[in-house]
Amino acid sequence: MEKFKMLLAAALAAELKMSATEVRDMMETPPNPAWGDIAIPCFPLAKVLRKAPQAIAADLASVLSQQDVVERADVVGGYVNVTLKGEIVARDIVTRLMDGDMGYGEVKPGSGKKVVIDFSSPNIAKPFGIGHLRTTVIGHSIARLYSELGYQVERVNHLGDWGTQFGKLIVAYQMFADNDPLTEDPISTLYRIYVEFHRVADERPELEEEARLWFRRLEQGDPEARRYWQWFIDVSLREYQRVYDLLGIDFDHFLGESFYEPLLDGAIAEVQDKGLARVSDGALIVDLEEFGMPPCLLRKSDGATLYATRDIAAALYRDRTYNPEILIYVVGQEQILHFRQLKQVLQLMGEPAGDKLVHVPFGMFKLRDGRMSTRRGKMIFLEDVLAKSIELAAGVIAEKNPELGGSEEIARQVGVGAVVFGDLKNGRIKDVVFDWEEILNFDGETGPYVQYTHARVCSLLRRAGDEARIALASADTLTEEHGLPLVKLLGDFPQTVARAAGAFEPSLLSRYLLDVAQSFNRYYHHHRVLVEDADVMSTRLAVVSAVKFVLAHGLYLLGISAPDRM
RNA sequence: GCGCCCGUAGCUCAGGGGAUAGAGCAACUGCCUUCUAAGCAGUGGGCCGCAGGUUCGAUUCCUGCCGGGCGCGCCA
Structure with a gap:
């Protein structure tokens, strides 16, 4: 169009x-x-x-x-x-899409360019909660959208793998874990002892001191401390990997905060060389008052570095290592100010990274009665949600399609698809109240609805057989009622993908796929595809092929599987 | 107190300077001897938070207010 x-x-x-x-x-x-x-x-x-x-x-x-x-x-x-003229438009659209041609021409818009995207980034030794779903699936989809446009995408998982909590974890492990080998449910164990540490440390402040000491030893490269640290990371990552596998997500780099530790002094020196830093109340800061922002802290009064310091170092590293067009950060909206400060400091430094930095914020998952809290155990584990959804999908399959082969894998695809789509359906900036009924709903504007439509389409093509003719044989069929609006909608696909990428907003695509699914289902209801008349059938099959491409490829770009039967 | 975000149907949300504001869920009603009913079709349901302003035209842009969320120097 x-x-x-x-x-x-x-x-x-x-x-x-x-x-x-x-x-x-x-x-x-x-x-x-x-x-x-x-x-x-x-x-x-x-x-x-x-x-x-x-x-x-x-x-x-x-x-x-x-x-x-x-x-x-x-x-x-x-x-x-x-x-x-419907025929001209429809011919153009269907011919291209049935061959999977997005119409980029010879060169894709992002060809030869790169983006770096930071997403998911869980904190080691903490459970992967539903709260982490958002950055994970939004980031994954944005990464695929940019790949689609031809960009080379570097997906970075910025693990929270450094900080005094590791000192606490080591002390807690020695005190409370009874030499638990951490083979079963390691994160729960680590999390439990972490909470226990805090409880006991209230009455025994010397524990905090001990934890600080352990962290100091870790910083100095003490082998024992490092062994513990590496171990906690390994067992945590193994657990996260299960979730990533379930979601079909992978990363190009697992570079945690610890990776940037050696770069911090250099980064601070660069800020100082530009004459941007000054000492205030014993801390090293970059004053941002003229930009209407609180200062950016580079060093605490005790000399320790902060989050902002690491992010400056990381931004410089990413920019200099990959030289991307855009540095994307998929991080919650509560950090908007932090990223504005970060961008401002980088710009003051005259660093290209400052202009490239894009914070993609999103709203939080909340419970009906307020905020989630890891501390108070008020949290929902992502794996539980996925497991429940998969179980439910299996139930629906058993009820509606009991003879379906490979139904376990399909239940996984549908169950996960429901959860992922549910998160990508709405504008990312809105807060979401967690609701089991809503997240486990498979009717209406849901992932399974789009997947189901795709499976229907596949079923038609399967029944038509390999030797069926797929061609634009009949102009009347191409422009028939319900058909032409569908085809015109299909024509918006490339534009929609580009808009979703440009706005870092996968919901533009998920909404569009719902429209396509709805439009196709209407068409399907009103016209029989597999009919006697060869020209009519081949033309309808052409439209169906185009629908298949849009749904399958669209779901892929959202990071959702498109089973061909369900 | 200051800053950012949000406020649209009972609920969850799209939309966005333009002609009649749209979906889904929930409720009610039809449609499976024909390609998958996780579907399709229909009914009801709206001072687009409130008040001003800009404009030929505002639900959309601007200002103020109200309500909710988030953030605001040594956490990340």
Whole structure:
């Protein structure tokens, strides 16, 4: 559809003494599809051209109606409503999509460029809660979207693998774990002893001191401390990997905070060399008052570095190592200020990383009665949610499709798909109240609905058989009721992918896939695909193939499996 | 107190300077001897938080207020 809009915009550009892109940007979609495919409101032009909007609309209409692709150009009030020739449009869209052609041409838009994306980033020795779902699936989808556009994507898991909590963990392990080998449920054990440590340390402050000492030893490379530390990381990662496997997610780099430790002094020196740092109340800061922000702390008064220091070092490292176009951080909205400060400091340093840095914030998962809290045990484990969803999916399959082969794997795909889609369905900035019923719903605007539609499509193609002809044989069929709107919607796919990537907003794509699924199901209900008439059937099969590509590829870009039966 | 975000149908949410504000869930009603009913079709349900302003036109942009969330120098 975009292609035709540009075509018409170019045709009008001369008449309006505007650029084709400007004309394109004026175009809207009529509220009622029966009015046409494209609407151009002429009110804004009235002033410039000193003519009544209706008169302008009439002029444009006469130019437009001479275009080959235009069926009709109607003047309604101050609008021109353009109806394109369905057959031409449909042919163009279906031919491309049934071959899986996104229409990028020879070179993809991101070709030769890179992005670095930081997402998921769990804290070692802490359980993977539902709260971590968001950064994980949003980041994963954004990574796939950018890959789709041709970018080389470096996916970084910025593990929380450093800090005084490791000192506490070592002390706690020695005190409370009874030499637990941490082979079974290690994170629960680590988490339990961590909480226990805090409880006991209230009455025995010397434990805190001991923990500090252990962390000091860790920092100094003491072999025993390092062995513990590495061990905690290993067992934690093994657990996280189970979740990542379930979700089908992988990373290019697991670079935790510890990785940047050796780079911190250098990073601080760079900030100081630019004359940006000063000491205040014993701490080393970058004053950001003129930007309306609190200062960025580089060193505490005791000399220790902070989160911001690590992030500066990490940003510099990523920028210099990969030289990407964009440095993406998929991190909760509660850190908006932190990333504004980080970006500002990097910009003050004159670092390209400052301009490249993009924080992609998202709202939090909450419980009905308020915030989740790891400390108070008010949290929901992601694995529990996934397990329940998979179990439920298995139940639905047993009920509706008991003979389905390989149903265990399909239940996994559907169960996980429901959870992932549920998280990607809404704009990421909104807070989400966790609700078992909602997350385990498989009807309506859900992942399983889109997957089910895809499975239906596959079923049609399967039944048609390998030797079935798939071709645009019948113009009438191509433009039939319910069919043409579906095809036109399919034509928006590439544009939608590009918009979702550009806005770092997978929900644009998930919403679109719901529209496609709904539109196809309507079509499916009204037209039989497998019919006697060979031309009608081959044409419908062509449309079905295009739908299959859009749904399968769209789900892939969201990080969701598309089983071919369910 | 200051800053950022959110406020749209009973619930969850889309939309966004433009013509009649849309889905899903829940409720009610139809549709399986024909390609998967995880589906389709229909009914009801709205001062788009409130008050001003800009504009030919505001639910959308601006200001103020109300309500909710988050953040605000030695946590991450």
